[in-house]
Amino acid sequence: MNAQLRTLDTAEATTHYEKSKLGGSGSLWRMSAIARNAFREAVRDRVLYNLVLFVLLLTAASIFIGELSGGQERKVIVDLGLSAMLLFGMFIAIFVGVGLVYKEIERRTIYAVFSKPVGRGEFLIGKYLGLCLTLLVNVLVMGVGVSVALLYVSGGWDPLIPTIWPAVLLIYLELMLLTAVALLFSSFSSPALSALLTFLTFVIGHFSADLKILAVSMGSTGARWFFTGLYYLLPNLANYSFITPAAHGRTPAAGFVLATTLYALVYIAVILAAATLIFSRRNFK
């Protein structure tokens, strides 16, 4: 039943935008239709149900953590809330991300989509944007949840509330990057392997500082070059870890946020281009 609904949605969307005859901007509209469809699909798959778990977690933390943390409940709530945001987001990015394309192929709904004038790149980017929209809703609701928990434990306005939002933005950028990575792997690999590879990218991305240290400590020039190359080529996710400073009321400098945003956008563009390249050569027979 769900598969049928999905087929209908995708076909409906493509037909609608085929009819719209928007010329040059038609590509954008087609991608947005696929994105909205991917978002609807995520909602139907109950992806946003993780918010319930998140709310329960924060509620429990707000009530009980004061007893355990020696008066540090505000810091713990920010750490816990933002870490849960990253963790839940990572799971969504990985497990939903790797299934975005695979499910369409598995259920053969991809044939219905490509029987319409939809490019493979448009399809891929549309799917990507749809999941990014899901993640955006997720992090926004979670950000509001953390703010409400802070209001509750402080008994009114808390100066930490505005300082968490730049960290939320950085988490979202990290999740966008991870989603792109998941999509890239899923464009040529099985979901299980893609999930594993994406998770490893997440791990390595947070170890990037160590890669640099490793490169410096290497004796041979070749190994030094290799690790330095890895440091620069792999996504540097450590730049997006601003949870701990946010819990101390620190915000990143505007220049830093701008630079990391730009880096994320460039990196996403590169990954999506690579994914499109691989996906457009893929034979579905």
Next chain:
Amino acid sequence: MNEERLKSITLGLVVVVGLAGAALMVRSIDALRPPVDPNAIDESLYLNEKTARRISLGFNGLAADWYWMRSLQYVGKKIGNYEGDIRLDDLTNLNLKLLVPLLETATTLDPEFIEPYEYAAVVLQAIDVQQAIRLTEKGVNANPNAWRLCHHLGYIYWRQGQYQLASETYGRGAQIPGAPAWMEAMKAKLLSEGGSRSTAREIYTRMYEQSSDEQVREMARMHLLQLDSLDQRDGLRKLLGAYQARTGKCPESWRELEQAFRTLRIPLDQSGAPLDPSGAPYVLKAGACEVELDPKLTKIPLK
């Protein structure tokens, strides 16, 4: 009843009865196990602080919180198991060998987390003063704007009787932008009258005012009560001395000094005995002209 239904009921019964049996077996095994001294055994940390930081993958703040809470639970559990009087700033009898690695890990994971340093300064100074100094110094270096940590480092030196070092540390803290004026005053006070009661009062008052940790505040409050009590006992001894000089003997009961108590403004109980700051009556050592805290009733630290 059909066979399928009977099978379901049997399986259900096996689950319920089996679980109940397993629970009962656990109880009996627990009873058979020889009791262990909770203070004698300590699990060790699986990870050292550097590895913990490396594998925290951006969740280092949360991991630091976890280690911090674990430190509190660890100390709390030890205090709970200890039979006898215990003070936060003198936990030498508790064998807190995991406290240093726990606080070390918490502060390595989140170097800006002030409370573990503060806790180390207060709790560790009696157990392992070198570690207390090292951890607090680590905090001062990682948080150059946290004058509060200089206050705590100065406190450790003061407890050790190193008034020169304590004074220098307060002076260092006073240079930090935003440090209160009393830090500079403490620098001078420690140099001129490091071991005095008024210096102790000043230090504990500031600790009580500045600390966000309830246990540290309570410890400071108890010390302030102890200082109040020391002042009261000095006053009472003067009264007892004056009574002895006047009558040639020591009073047999507090009633004999009732008039004189009014000048000291010490609250009295129904029997006329003066009350210490925790509300317990002082004990008069009849015949010796000496006053003491009641070890059974008072909440004030005896030493």
